[in-house]
Amino acid sequence: MIKITLPDGTQKEFEQGTTPIDVAKSISEGLARNVISAKFNETVIETVTPLEEDGKLVLYTWNDPEGKKAFWHSSSHIVAQALEELYPGIKLTIGPAIENGFYYDVDFGSHTISEKDFPAIEKKALEIARGKHDFKMHPVSKADALAFYKKQDNEFKLELIGNLEDGSITFCDHDTFTDLCRGGHIPNTGIVKAIKILNVAGAYWRGDENKPQLTRVYGISFPKQKELTEYLTMIEEAKKRDHRKLGKELELFTFSQKVGQGLPLWLPKGAALRERLEQFLKKAQKKAGYEMVVTPHIGQKELYVTSGHYEKYGADSFQPIRTPKEDEEFLLKPMNCPHHCEIYKTRPFSYRELPKRYAEFGTVYRYEQSGELHGLTRVRGFTQDDAHIFCTPDQLDQEFKDVIDLSLYVLESLGFENFTAQVSVRDPETPEKYIGSIDNWEKAENAIIVAAKEKGLSYTIEEGEAAFYGPKLDFMVKDALGRQWQLGTIQVDYTLPERFDLTYKGSDNELHRPIMIHRAPFGSMERFIALLLEHTGGNFPIWLIPEQAIVLPVSEKHEKYAEKVLKSLENNEIRALIDNRNETVGKKIREAEMNKIPFMLIVGDDEEVNASISVRRHGGEDLGSITLEDFADLVSKEISSTLKSFKEN
């Protein structure tokens, strides 16, 4: 008999050679039906692998990431078989599961495949799946494995096998298909009920551009057709919400090859939007005791050598700027912190004057590889809503809590809900990776955790994720499609005060080192606006949106009255415009919908006579005919319900 321990701690005895499926059956038939993968003593095994010794067993279903991984990897075997049957003579290489689905890298020889071939591949793969073939792993000697692929003339698999130890090689069979594989499959092909080939792309063998180019076939599969349909709908929705697409449609920003890759150009509407966001944060920051500072876009190379940024960014980033003077070198600033340290140094401070909170919308430059650039989320020049707080160790707790309050205020005012916090702390096993005393680290980590708890944040603690200079707290947000994003960050730093020799005079009249907090509730203006676009699909909170209303005259003869309406809106500080093109109201409404304008104000004969407007909301709700005063009231109420002032309650 062997002793099997399950994740909940229960232990059960089984005959030697029992399988994970047997164990599942001993718990419930329902579980046995749903188990598709298993892990035994930290190794992924098949659901039918005999268990020969005592150990810990974890059973996975489709609802577990590990279950999905086995499901998608197994699907790659099925698709590989389909490809081999449809295109005889192709050479298979590797086929792993990925975050969403799987791929298989294939040498198609002289054949090329494209989107029009996908339905045939899907059909064939589904046919195979319906055969309910078991996945059967079996060991194979190195000689036999080599002979098998020599017959197929598959130099890729031969190379893989060449690197494997004799005695450790396994094949996986299902139906008539055999593949070199180390395991991790679902019980049989019949569980796969829906398969979709998503796209094809070029990929080099082993990711090396000097090696042959292969075709990467991407796919995804599900245990139910309905789940595939839902997934495809979500992908379509994600495409509609792509901030690059929306940014263009709403005329917020653009890029120019001539200006340079990764350097966004803000159009008037986008610049105004940024301005509103900045004013919003500046107002709250003023209340929270921050002082604005302004620093240049460049600094002497020495500044960044002192801060350590040159070491970190120097070689891989923008190179120093030369001047006519020999030995003089400047760098585009990769971070604002060194400049703020120098501001702190302009005069001595006593403990009574701390904390000092310096804030700046500071533009920084980092050279991202061109392949890494992506819309506004990965750029080469961006503006951080940066601030640095210099405080005493006694003040750290309170300062941290105040920064959390400010960050929560920002997230809530912009309609982000369901956020979580990620607290990154040291890995206690590798103290050499961090600088600063253990005592300070413990204090800082504690301060963060206590603050997160006290503020009622739902948080996770990630060991080993801290920066080398201090622990941090990041706000993670889920968007409407369930994707997770990192927004604001708060970091504790003991290093820069050391490197810049920053001090304050304590109550003991001695000089002490302040602690520095780096914080950015938005993160950067670029990234934040990108995420806000994808989160809201362009339907920004009304206080932020570029145009709050559009006046739509029914015909030319109502233009005068429409102008009067517009004037009155302007007097009430409502951002509005007029569409007096010679088009039907229906068409004007459709376009206003596209442009995500919250209120459409239709004016015709009746409205002119009654000095009113007919209000239609974005999305179609008809608010009927109301007076201009009532409309102004409505807008101002909506604004104050989404935008409270900081620390109002």
Ligand SMILES: [Zn+2]
């Ligand atoms: Zn496999």
Ligand SMILES: [Zn+2]
């Ligand atoms: Zn900083």
